[in-house]
Amino acid sequence: MSVHRPEGLSDVFMEPTEAPAAPPTLPTLGLVGWLRWAWRQLTSMRVALLLLMLLAAAAVPGTVWPQRAQDTTAVAEYLTDHPTTGPWLDRLGFFDVYSSVWFSAIYLLLFVSLVGCILPRTKVHLAGVRGRPPRAPRRFARFPAQGSGRADAPPAQVADDAVAVLRGGWRWLPFVPTYRVDTRDEGDGTVAVSAERGYLRETGNLVFHLALVGLLVSVATGQVLHYRGQAIVVQGRGFANAQVDYDTFEQGTAFTPSSLVPFTLRLDEFESRFDPVTLQSRDFTAHVTLTNPGEEPVEETIKVNHPLDAGGAKVYLQGNGYAPDITVRDASGEVAFSGPTPFLPQDEVYTSRGVVKVPDVSGDQEQIGLVGYLLPTVDVRETAFGPAYASVNPQPDDPALVLAVWEGNLGLDTGVPQNVYELDEARMTQLMEDDDKPVTLVVKPGETVDLPDGRGTLTFNDLPRYVALDLRHDPALPFVLVFALLAFAGLSTSLFAPRRRLWLRLAPEDGRTVVTAAGLARGDDVGLQPELDRVLAQTLARTTDRPPVAPRDPTSGEATP
Numbered sequence: 310m311s312v313h314r315p316e317g318l319s320d321v322f323m324e325p326t327e328a329p330a331a332p333p334t335l336p337t338l339g340l341v342g343w344l345r346w347a348w349r350q351l352t353s354m355r356v357a358l359l360l361l362m363l364l365a366a367a368a369v370p371g372t373v374w375p376q377r378a379q380d381t382t383a384v385a386e387y388l389t390d391h392p393t394t395g396p397w398l399d400r401l402g403f404f405d406v407y408s409s410v411w412f413s414a415i416y417l418l419l420f421v422s423l424v425g426c427i428l429p430r431t432k433v434h435l436a437g438v439r440g441r442p443p444r445a446p447r448r449f450a451r452f453p454a455q456g457s458g459r460a461d462a463p464p465a466q467v468a469d470d471a472v473a474v475l476r477g478g479w480r481w482l483p484f485v486p487t488y489r490v491d492t493r494d495e496g497d498g499t500v501a502v503s504a505e506r507g508y509l510r511e512t513g514n515l516v517f518h519l520a521l522v523g524l525l526v527s528v529a530t531g532q533v534l535h536y537r538g539q540a541i542v543v544q545g546r547g548f549a550n551a552q553v554d555y556d557t558f559e560q561g562t563a564f565t566p567s568s569l570v571p572f573t574l575r576l577d578e579f580e581s582r583f584d585p586v587t588l589q590s591r592d593f594t595a596h597v598t599l600t601n602p603g604e605e606p607v608e609e610t611i612k613v614n615h616p617l618d619a620g621g622a623k624v625y626l627q628g629n630g631y632a633p634d635i636t637v638r639d640a641s642g643e644v645a646f647s648g649p650t651p652f653l654p655q656d657e658v659y660t661s662r663g664v665v666k667v668p669d670v671s672g673d674q675e676q677i678g679l680v681g682y683l684l685p686t687v688d689v690r691e692t693a694f695g696p697a698y699a700s701v702n703p704q705p706d707d708p709a710l711v712l713a714v715w716e717g718n719l720g721l722d723t724g725v726p727q728n729v730y731e732l733d734e735a736r737m738t739q740l741m742e743d744d745d746k747p748v749t750l751v752v753k754p755g756e757t758v759d760l761p762d763g764r765g766t767l768t769f770n771d772l773p774r775y776v777a778l779d780l781r782h783d784p785a786l787p788f789v790l791v792f793a794l795l796a797f798a799g800l801s802t803s804l805f806a807p808r809r810r811l812w813l814r815l816a817p818e819d820g821r822t823v824v825t826a827a828g829l830a831r832g833d834d835v836g837l838q839p840e841l842d843r844v845l846a847q848t849l850a851r852t853t854d855r856p857p858v859a860p861r862d863p864t865s866g867e868a869t870p
Contacts, residue, residue, distance in 0.1 A: 351418070352425030360419040367415055371406035374398065378405065378559050382726070407532065408562065420525050427518050434511050441491045445501035445812040446827070454828035454838040456845045460852040464500040464815035467822045468492050470851040471813050474844055475504045488811070495814075502813040504844075507831065513802025520796035527792055531785030533563040536622075538780050543632045543649045544773040547575035550620055550780070570620030573600045577608070579629060579774040583703055588657055590703075595626055595776045611778075621782055628777035630654045630661055631683050633710055634770040639670040640763055645677070651775050652683045653730055659685050659703040664732045665712070666719050670765075676719045677764065678732045679750075681712035683772075698751070708772050712750045714740045714761060807834050811841060813848070824849070 338346065350356055375383035384404050388395040402409030449455055460467045475488040488504035495501050538555035542548045550573070552558055552566045560566070575598045582592040595611040599619055611617045617624040632649035639645045645667045652663030665679035686702035687709040698711045717737035720727065727733060740748040740761050750767060752758045757768040808831040816823045828841040 348425065351422050352429075353422075354426055357419065357422040357426055360415060360422055364412075364415050364419055367412050368406065370403045374403050374406075376404060376406065378408070382728070416525070416529070420522065423518055423522050423525070427515060427522065430511075431515055434508070434515060437511075438508050442489055442503040442505040443810065444493060445495075445503055445814055449812070449814070449825055449827035452827040452829050454830075454841045456826040456841050458824045458845055458849050460815075460822045460824060460849055462822060462852045464498055464817055464822045467815045467824060467848065467852055468500045468502050468813075471502045471815075471844070471848045474847045474851065475502070475811070498817040500815045502815070504811040504813075505809070507806060507808025510803050510806040510808050513799040513804075513806060516799030517796050517803060518799075520792045520799055523792035524789060524796065527785040527788040531561075531783045531789070533561040534785070535781070535783040536560040536564050536569075537782070539627065540778050540780070541651050541775055542574065542576045542778060543651070543775045544576050544579055546649075547573050548778070549573050550622075555780075570622075571602055572620045574598070574619065574624070574778075575600075576774075576776055579776055581629065581703070581774075588703060590657075593626060593629055595629075611776075619780075621784075622780045623782070625779040625781070626776060627779040628654075630659065630775055630777075631685065631705070631708075632773055632775040633663070633683055634773060635665055635710075636768040636770055637665070637667045637677065637679075637765060638768075639667075639672075639677075639765040640674050641671045642765075643671045645669045645671070645765065649771075649773055649775070655682075656700075657703065658700045659683075660700045661685075662730070664730055666721070666729075666732070668719055668721050674764065675716040677760070678715040678717075678719060678737055679712045679767070680715065680732050681710060681750075684709050684711065687711075695746070705772055708754060710750070710752045710769055712752075712767075714748045714750065714764075716740060716764070807836065808832075809834065809837060809840065811844060813845075 375387055377384045387404075388399065391398075398404065402411065406412055446452075462470075472490050472492065475490045477487060488506045489508075490502065490504045493501045493503070536559065538552075538558040540548050540555050548554055550569050550571055552569065576595060577598055578596040580592070580594045580596070581590070583590055593613055597609050597611060597617070598606045599609050599617070600606045601620070609617050611624060611626045613626050616626075630652060632651045634649045635646065636644060637646040646665065646669065650663055650665050652661035654661045661683040663681070663683065667677035667679070670676055682698070684698055684700040685704060685708050686700055686706040688699050688701045690697045690699070698709070715732065715734065715737040720733045720736055742748055748761050750758050750760075752767060752769045754769050754772055757766050759766055810829045811826065812828075813824060813826045816825075824845065826841055826845050828837050830837045
């Protein structure tokens, strides 16, 4: 069979060939697209919760390993005891957890994530609050809560009564509307009333998250601006609020020591009260004299859990004890040591352990170290090994010092910090009696005893008390309290405020009004049907109690008899 080809047409047009399909081109995100995707992931609630849990996990090492900001000595001891793992932990920041790069990164990411979550939700929430409640659905049969009734009044009057009932406040907050209400004319004399409540639930949720952000900011601000120090003040002596007067001192990264308010505090008297039978502590009171710059001295008291406000800081009574006033003369009769030395209580009867280091001896005499106990009320008992000394009462009824004597090199010139309550025995030798028993000095207030072999004398002058004060300054603490209360209030509101929608349709029928109602709640709400019944019953009751309104003549607009 032949094919007729029109004249003038080439074979190309008469016998076309199919061109190969072009491969599909996939869109590329690009830099902006990837940044937008990363931002959406970071600001999702899922990532925010993940970062919150990660922050809690990252804080755990700060409770396991000693922190350099709180206890530098403990960190140095750990590095000495663990020469292999210690340096690696130090490089990774496990001794400065809360100021490390990785902890700060998690903290900042959580802050950005929360802000990114809250701002869009707040915008949507404000738009919803300003908007009108949703229109009444056409059919109420599919809703979980339903009701109906009849009223002997026009639909407009019944609608006014329903609005009054729905806008009524709670019993404890009568001025706060219960529902946001809107009415719509559906034609043919039918009026629909839409009511909605529960935006307070989302408001509480947003308040909780905003308070959480406020807590993060407050805690971070407190960490960079705070300072905390401990100082021991002996009775009759004073303390100046300067960094050099603190026994231990820690500060935030943005804190400057020059900002310390230069107040002074003098311990005038310390009172302690114990149960006479159980010897349990009942009360501690430190009577102090506070002198603020440019002001007259003021007498104040500090008790446990009742701190003193001074210079913008809280002064807490952290501990107390005895500080025996001792004078030590060396072999040449020169005063080598003099002053009160705090002894640390070891039990409930204030058996206190302490160390007296005597470095300033004259001539070629070895340095002296005295280690022992202060017994506020001493009791001596004879045993097979010699006399045994113990304290039987925390009050200083019959105090005594029981000390062992060491001599040698105290190691104070090595440049290595020492614990004032411990004696470095590495270069010291304990003095012994002829029968190879340790030399024991027992001395009471007002007494002087000789050191062995003419090494000098020791005089127990007096027994003053001392207090351990803890001074803390954190300008963010009031904000932390406020935001914590706001977070609690917001969380409670978001958990217990129900989200409900109610609709009433008021249709005229034979001179009366047929009322149909429906309700919908977010989630399970056992109170939805009772709430709908209450609104319906109160609306019909208000209509019944109100005097009937005369119908109007549609032509003249005047009431007909």
